[in-house]
Amino acid sequence: MAKIHLVEDDAEIRRLVTASLAGRGHDVESTATALDGLREIVATSPDVVILDLGLPDLDGRELLRMLRAVSQVPVIVATARDQDASAISLLDSGADDYIVKPYSVDHLEARIRAVLRRGAPPDQDRRRVVGGLVIDPDSREARLDGSLLDLSPKEFDLLFLLADRSGQVISKREMMAQVWREPYGGADRTVDVHLSTLRKKLGETASAPRYLHTVHGVGIKLVES
Amino acid sequence: MAKIHLVEDDAEIRRLVTASLAGRGHDVESTATALDGLREIVATSPDVVILDLGLPDLDGRELLRMLRAVSQVPVIVATARDQDASAISLLDSGADDYIVKPYSVDHLEARIRAVLRRGAPPDQDRRRVVGGLVIDPDSREARLDGSLLDLSPKEFDLLFLLADRSGQVISKREMMAQVWREPYGGADRTVDVHLSTLRKKLGETASAPRYLHTVHGVGIKLVES
């Protein structure tokens, strides 16, 4: 599920938490000291860091500050009950959440989820739907009437460009500029060939198009039927 | 923002989605059954319909078909994950988009925006309208009394030029300059021939013009009747 890094000096707790989270499908690594932790976190860039206070070599606040200098990773601070106040104040220093020891792994996982959800980029959905065609640039999947199309990178980009402005005619010159990022040298069959294979994969022909309609002398537009 | 109608039999989901969308400034109504939904949609003509599959009284496809018989309103189909394929296939049956349950309201709103955007005229609308003639240079579509005309590139450009300055007389010299980007050699039948085919496609003749009026000795002007 998520890649988690645990910084915790108590070997027993480390073993326990690691095992529990791993058992829930997470990818867990751990270190026992602040400096090791810092190094590992930077090297492996986990999705979340769980940081125990009271590490032997460095104050939690100190580690947090160093970490924030090099990474935006969400951090959950774990603290013993009597250190409560100090943990809360850590929220101001860059921690994203805290949990009081001893904690249950259920609780911990709930916090992890919350932090991940919060930090995740607003899940804008860039899907484009045109009739029976669904094109999702995030997963780079395109479906026709529900079944997945096997498209090469250029083919996908081309189809997305056309779908993004479906109904509008797009010139080959523009396709070349958008998809290839190159100026268009007139006598170029590259775009044509890609359109041709695209048509083949969409199960249509140039003379009987379902989606890719050529507008002679101008370009191509994507509209259904 | 938009007037939305939700058809969803689960009261809890209905309450939740309604509240969320309303909180974002939308005007939301909802119904729990297909038949109520149909009635309400026809009566209130919303901007978008969100349609849950698996309604108690009627199959989603059935409702969609009935709805399409009386309305062009954009429909977003909501479906449980295991019904995925069926939802996608509904795209062929008149749905405009789909979303998989459970969905976040963020997602839903993104989809709503997408379908509304699709229906709305593009940012800047370059269309020209003269009587029953509509000419859209972005899609390169020209319609006469609602039905699509099949025009060649030059014909389209010519018609657009005339429509762009409808009411004004435009000389052949200028047409040649604008559409052909070439100096005008007096004895040139090219423009005449194109105007002729254009008239044919507009269903008119030179002696009984509806749109293309000849101004003897000067040029042509496009005005209705």
Place this chain on the structure above:
DNA sequence: GCAAAACCTCAAGATTTTCTCAAGTTCGGA
């Protein structure tokens, strides 16, 4: 009412633009 000038139409031939196949070329991973 007549002739000249300006327009219109038709159809065939010339051109332009697209499409597709097949044969290279590249590029990244095994």
Place this chain on the structure above:
DNA sequence: TCCGAACTTGAGAAAATCTTGAGGTTTTGC
């Protein structure tokens, strides 16, 4: 380095469009 998918390129076929020349019509000026 070798293999294979992806991308390019060239050439010819196929479409679609454009142009041209030869009349036929309508309009204008006398």
